[in-house]
Amino acid sequence: MLPFKLVYSDAYYLPIGKHVFPAEKYRRIRDRLISTGVADATDFMEPQPATDQDILLVHVQKLKTGALSPREEMEMEIPYSRDLVEAFWLSAGGSILAGRQALKDRVCISIGGGFHHAHPDHGEGFCMIHDVAVAIRRLQRDNQIHTAMTVDCDVHHGNGTAAIFAGTRTESVPLPSVSASTLNQSWSAKTRMRGAHAGDVFTISLHQQNNYPVYKPPSSIDVDLPDGIGDDDYLAWLDNALSSAFRQFQPDLICYIAGADPYREDQLGGLDLTIEGLKKRDELVFRVAKTKGIPVMVTYAGGYAMNVEDTVTIHTNTVIAAKEIFGS
Numbered sequence: 024m025l026p027f028k029l030v031y032s033d034a035y036y037l038p039i040g041k042h043v044f045p046a047e048k049y050r051r052i053r054d055r056l057i058s059t060g061v062a063d064a065t066d067f068m069e070p071q072p073a074t075d076q077d078i079l080l081v082h083v084q085k086l087k088t089g090a091l092s093p094r095e096e097m098e099m100e101i102p103y104s105r106d107l108v109e110a111f112w113l114s115a116g117g118s119i120l121a122g123r124q125a126l127k128d129r130v131c132i133s134i135g136g137g138f139h140h141a142h143p144d145h146g147e148g149f150c151m152i153h154d155v156a157v158a159i160r161r162l163q164r165d166n167q168i169h170t171a172m173t174v175d176c177d178v179h180h181g182n183g184t185a186a187i188f189a190g191t192r193t194e195s196v197p198l199p200s201v202s203a204s205t206l207n208q209s210w211s212a213k214t215r216m217r218g219a220h221a222g223d224v225f226t227i228s229l230h231q232q233n234n235y236p237v238y239k240p241p242s243s244i245d246v247d248l249p250d251g252i253g254d255d256d257y258l259a260w261l262d263n264a265l266s267s268a269f270r271q272f273q274p275d276l277i278c279y280i281a282g283a284d285p286y287r288e289d290q291l292g293g294l295d296l297t298i299e300g301l302k303k304r305d306e307l308v309f310r311v312a313k314t315k316g317i318p319v320m321v322t323y324a325g326g327y328a329m330n331v332e333d334t335v336t337i338h339t340n341t342v343i344a345a346k347e348i349f350g351s
């Protein structure tokens with residue numbers, strides 16, 4: 024048995040037909056966790072869908088009713104349907120549950136969610152609604168948290184997250200210099216720091232600069248990584264971003280968006296991380312959360328490996344990493 028819970032439902036499956044997004048990955052991750060003995064059936068909690076009221080804490084009504092213009096539907100890049108609405112409402116409910124459970128157990132992983140491209144008024148990039156933002160706003164409304172920090176390690180910029188929480192940003196501070204000793208200086212990531220938050224949600228995005236979305240609204244910290252960077256450089260930048268963030272901000276909850284698409288064999292990514300490197304990434308986030316005594320909820324976001332089994336392995340390893348860090 025795991026020392027924390029996993030949130031999962033068969034209905035996380037996204038009804039989008041044949042698509043680069045492997046909608047069956049959630050069920051496959053669950054099956055892998057069980058068949059390899061990492062988790063057993065009692066470790067899983069079944070979420071309830073978020074209520075419309077929850078969704079409206081972040082989004083406008085038309086996303087549910089389907090009153091979308093052709094352009095809005097095109098931007099979402101997945102076909103609108105009532106079933107799709109239900110799957111996204113469920114993923115938001117799953118993230119709310121994962122947030123609550125993380126406050127009890129220090130960590131909780133939803134085998135789904137992480138739809139970080141969704142904006143308040145439109146869906147985008149396979150994301151209809153922003154489950155993590157809904158969870159943050161719901162937990163705040165219930166007075167369970169006051170502040171949160173999003174740590175987005177999907178290969179794509181968290182533009183929806185940045186847009187939703189933009190209103191809480193304050194003046195920039197200069198970026199503390201990156202530790203040159205640990206970083207390969209043959210390239211340099213452009214780091215944009217908006218930091219020094221007086222607001223309630225601090226957003227970090229570590230992403231490939233030369234990738235979707237074209238327009239990247241500012242997060243509290245953006246690390247714009249060049250193409251093709253590997254494990255060591257990535258981990259050094261992540262470490263640096265987390266250190267910088269915690270110098271400025273103490274959240275009640277960390278929302279880790281653990282995208283599998285920085286993987287070197289991803290079809291929609293251009294970084295060069297290995298499966299082992301991605302597990303180290305997870306361990307780094309969990310170790311920091313544990314050391315600082317801050318609960319962490321996890322969602323899975325993207326993952327488009329040539330071989331879907333690799334995506335499943337990367338996401339499964341996130342559970343193993345949490346088990347290793349929080350089980351000891």
Ligand SMILES: [Zn+2]
Nearest residue numbers: 177178179325
């Ligand atoms: Zn992605």
